[in-house]
Amino acid sequence: MATMKGEVGTAAPVASDLARVLRPFLLLVVLLVYCISFEPFHDRSGADLAGPLEGGNIANQIAFPLLFIVLAAFTLATKPNHFRNVAALPFVAFMVWLLLTNVVSGDPATGLKRGLFEVISMTIAAMAVGLPPSPRQFANQLAIAAFAVLVLCYVGVAFLPSLSIHSAGDTLERELAGNWRGFFSHKNEAGAMMVVLIFSGLFIAEAAKTWAGWLIVGAASVFLLFSMSKTSIALVPLTLTLAALVYRARSGWLRAVLILLPLVSLNLATVGSSWPGPIRSLVGLVLPDATFTGRTDLWRFSLEQTAAHPVFGYGLTGPWRTNELMYRDKLPAEPEDISGWVEELGTDSHNSYLEAALQFGVPGLILLLIAVIYVPLRDFGAASRLSNNPALVRYFLRLWIYVLFTASLETVLVSRNNPVWFMALMAIIGMHLLARFPVAKEDRC
DSSP states (O other): OTTBTTTGGGSOSSOOHHHHHHHHHHHHHHHHHHHHOSOOSOOTTOGGGGSOOOOOOHHHHHHHHHHHHHHHHHHHHHOTTHHHHHOOHHHHHHHHHHHHHHHTSSSHHHHHHHHHHHHHHHHHHHHHTTOOSSHHHHHHHHHHHHHHHHHHHHHHHHHOHHHHBOOTTOSSOGGGTTOBOTTSSSHHHHHHHHHHHHHHHHHHHHHTOHHHHHHHHHHHHHHHHHHTOHHHHHHHHHHHHHHHHHHHOOOHHHHHHHHHHHHHHHHHHHHGGGSSSHHHHHHHHHOSOTTTTTHHHHHHHHHHHHHHSTTTOSOTTTTTTOHHHHSSOOOOOOTTOOSSHHHHHOOSOSSHHHHHHHHHHHHHHHHHHIIIIIHHHHHHHHHHHHOSOHHHHHHHHHHHHHHHHHTTTSOOTTOTTOHHHHHHHHHHHHHHHHTTSOBOGGGOO
């Protein structure tokens, strides 16, 4: 938060009234831009959905750099040491590697542009977490943004069902007909965002307005259930349980075991079932669908492609839905062959860790793991001892744990316009700040 001890002295001696007004306003703008985007309500009936993936739209290409410039200027003018305070070497190293892998990709110009936009997005998150003047103000702006998302989603379901509910007329995944997605492009995106809103509501109820927080929790929970996003639904109780255990654990080693043991086990059980063998057989005994709704094809394909480019990977977005991949000559089908629907319709690995290796190579994956697992785990230990704001620590902890586990079944990490990734970045960076600077006494909640 903006008034954390250790950062106050870096700002101007007396903050102007304009700066005090701008801080919450800028934070709200950032939250709305990332949570709602410039492209709400997606038409999934178009034939172009089955074609090669298109580049970004002009609104994003103008708005995000502009937002970055405004935030950077405001931060430099009001709190110039903030950049030094939030900088973590693993994150900086990962961003440098990200740019490098995109420069050496098959299309250096496009790759560099994508890499710069990702770095811009990550930097915006780092600046945004320092905007709110207090945790209570942070909760208030979160509440406004959460209500905006929920109202827009429910209005879409009620008045724009063709753009807010999966239907049999969709070009892809007609089997999802009836599942709510709101203004998001897919029910899994909607479900993941609803989980973020549930955790945000719990924080708001504790830190600012009880009635608003629980209303957000209730409305987001109902929408989550109607989205039928099985991964997100299952991860809510798991995340809350793990967060409670980790928060109470006093040993760093115990916290590491509580996080890493189930996370590694989940990835072994899922990715390990991509090939016939004991893991797939064991998963088949527990789950009715051992392919995890076709994800095993994607995971196997991702591993094979990573093995072909293990050092630098393919750059951001990987090889998915490119002309070279979709329209290349197909080899004769073989047992366990995946050269059909995966190459023509696959858009990502549905596993953030595999996707990171595919895009940035094994070195990039290692740097990312250090940045999003080791650093937050270390910072949480310090934050839980130093911070006098347990509500904020628990909120960041829940978001972080949820993203780590949903990343095992969805591609959310290093996804520029993904609101869940953006909120996770704010949580990780916020935890880094709480580990170094306690919230000022007058800002406790």
